[in-house]
Each structure stands twice: as structure tokens, then as C-alpha cells.
Amino acid sequence: MDLDFAIRHSGRPAAAMTRRDVARVLLAVPSGQALVALPDLRRQLLAAGNPLSPRFWESAKAVLMSIESGVATVGDVQRWLESSGTEPIMLTRSYFLWPEESERGPVATEMYERLVEFLEERLAAGEIDADALAAGDPDARHAYEELQERWLGTPLPDGRVPNVVVNDEQDQELYAAWDEEEAFALSELRRVLDDLPEPPFPEGDLRSAARRLRVTLTRPGYPGNVLRACAGLEDGDLPERDEDLWLTVAAGIAAPISDLPDEEDAARFFDMEGELSHEDSILASLCAIHHADWLASVIALVRYGPGVLASPERIARFIADSEDVDMDPDEPEDLEATEMLFTAVTPLWAHLGIVDRAEVLTPLGWWGLPKALERAWSSGPALPD
Numbered sequence: 380m381d382l383d384f385a386i387r388h389s390g391r392p393a394a395a396m397t398r399r400d401v402a403r404v405l406l407a408v409p410s411g412q413a414l415v416a417l418p419d420l421r422r423q424l425l426a427a428g429n430p431l432s433p434r435f436w437e438s439a440k441a442v443l444m445s446i447e448s449g450v451a452t453v454g455d456v457q458r459w460l461e462s463s464g465t466e467p468i469m470l471t472r473s474y475f476l477w478p479e480e481s482e483r484g485p486v487a488t489e490m491y492e493r494l495v496e497f498l499e500e501r502l503a504a505g506e507i508d509a510d511a512l513a514a515g516d517p518d519a520r521h522a523y524e525e526l527q528e529r530w531l532g533t534p535l536p537d538g539r540v541p542n543v544v545v546n547d548e549q550d551q552e553l554y555a556a557w558d559e560e561e562a563f564a565l566s567e568l569r570r571v572l573d574d575l576p577e578p579p580f581p582e583g584d585l586r587s588a589a590r591r592l593r594v595t596l597t598r599p600g601y602p603g604n605v606l607r608a609c610a611g612l613e614d615g616d617l618p619e620r621d622e623d624l625w626l627t628v629a630a631g632i633a634a635p636i637s638d639l640p641d642e643e644d645a646a647r648f649f650d651m652e653g654e655l656s657h658e659d660s661i662l663a664s665l666c667a668i669h670h671a672d673w674l675a676s677v678i679a680l681v682r683y684g685p686g687v688l689a690s691p692e693r694i695a696r697f698i699a700d701s702e703d704v705d706m707d708p709d710e711p712e713d714l715e716a717t718e719m720l721f722t723a724v725t726p727l728w729a730h731l732g733i734v735d736r737a738e739v740l741t742p743l744g745w746w747g748l749p750k751a752l753e754r755a756w757s758s759g760p761a762l763p764d
Contacts (some may be wrong), residue, residue: 385400396429397499402459405417433515434510462512464512468524473531487542522701560670581742584745591730591732592628605727608636608744609628609665625747631750676694680744688737689738691722698762750754
């Protein structure tokens, strides 16, 4: 790594390279290589009339040594890069998150480059103290964050608001990926079900379950409030037919329709000191279960039929052993994470009669789970926030 490499990597002549350019060059190669090249690179830039500052070179050496010794975290490195004075802050205090460089769409790429250009102008105007940032000065950091927050929320000359259009682009990409995943899962579900016998219709069990469910849905608090949110029944109007009601609610558990809390309340999801309510935790867990996990668990239960244990632990094992998902059954952390998510599911299933009090699959669950899953993925519910 030398000045020629730095020029090629940054796309700028030596005299115009910024601290951010040099920092990104140093991070583009192994830390040991960067440490060896650091003195020569500093001398070459000095000769080119671009000495930068002693504080920058000291911080560069410190972070590279920290990386080389294995004690630097990703956050440490990111914060050092941001201390260059022209690197956008990855996660702002208002919880705006820039996508990773390899995942930025055209809009995010444009806005990121615009912000870098803006910060370079402010640095040249003396509004950003890069040496203070490199020294970890809290006031300088606060001012740097505020400057970016204002830019992100201020309309450009063409009327676009940077944080809004970047989030909109990410949402569209997420929706497209979600729809593709859901369509594939639905096709796999139908393919497997075509090879399995049709479970008998448990008319009496469905009637009894629907009668209990109508009572539950009219009561305040858990589980009625969660089931109403999942099924999108917050307006109080319930389907008249028992089968429609039951399948609507069962489908909602696999694909919740109602949003999680409003955007103005979203900050509490990022508050590491706070705690989610019981209902919020349930909805968050339901939304975190992947299509492949629903597919693997329901297919396994349908294949085994009534009487199979459907506890969270057993479901996690079904998923780990399934050929439909890519998971190593010998990874206990993955198993535990899946089990924790399904601890939100089985109590709701019990209220619908899908499992009994012993968490054993019932004839109603055997008949209804695949139909509910197919309904969830066919109706195209809104993607949860």
C-alpha cells in the first residue's frame, strides 16, 4: 500500500485527499500492512502538500494497532472513521440507519454521496473540528451529530427529504424481498401438501373453538388484544362463519396484519434500558419468525398428525431437522433462539384449539394449520413494521 494505491482507491489526487479518504484506504487492507505503510504514506502526503494533522495520524496508528491486536470492535472502527469529519454517522440519535455500502440502492448511494460532499464543505468552512472528533471530544461529537441530523431532515432543492427517500427505498426493497420469500414458501407448502392426505374436517371441534374465540376476542388484554391485532380485527367486526373467523385468526398468528407500535413510539424498541410490554414482545416474536421456519414446523406437524408434541422445544427441533431450512441442528444457540420465538406461538395456538393444554397437536390443528398458513401467504397481509 502506497500513495498510488491511495489515489486509486479514493479517486482523488494526493493534494485533495481528505482524512476520510485516507482512513478508508487504511481500512481497505490488512491492519498489519496498513501499519507498516503508515509512515511512508504520511511522508508522501506531506510532500504532496497535504499533511493532514498529527492528531489524525496518532488516531490512525492507535486504531490500526487495536485492530491488529484483536481488541477493536466494529463500533470502535466505525466511530474512528466517523471522526474523520466527513464520514456520515451510520446510526443517528433519531435511529436513522444507513444501509451497508454493498446494500445501498441508487437513492441511498446518491444521498450518502451528497452528505459526504456537504460535510466536506462544512469542514472546509471550519464548522467541523476533526481534531476534536479524533480526540473523542463529546461536544464536537454532539455538534457533528446535530449537523447531520439537520441535513437528513431538510428538503433538498428538488423537494426530497434525504432520510425519507432513503427509508422509502429500503422499504420497497424489503417489500420486494418479503414478497419473493413468501411466494416461494407458499409454492413449497402447496407442493408438499399435494403429496399428503387431506385431514378430515373436525366440524364439532371447530364450532367449539370458534365459540370460545369469539368470547376471547371481545375481552380486553392478552390474548384477545394480540389475536385481534394479528388478525386485523381491531374494528370489532368479526367474520360470521366460524371457519372464516378461525382461519383468519390462525393465519394472523403466522402473518400479523396490524403494525407494531406507531412510529412515534418506535424509540422504545431501541431503548436498551426499557422493557417491552408482554403484548409487544409477543408481536415482535411473531414477526421475527421466518417463512421457512413456519413452513418447516407446520409441514412436520401435518406429517406427524394429531398427538404429536408441538412444544416450542419440539418445534425448534423440527425446524433444525427439516430439509426445507438451512440450519445446523448442532448449533444450540439457533435452537434456543427458535424455541424462544415459538414460546409466543404455542399459547396462542392453545386459545384456538390447535394444541391442547399439554401442547399436543389436536385434530383441529392438524386440519387447520396448513389452511391457515396458506391463507396467510395468499392474502398478502401488510409487512409488519
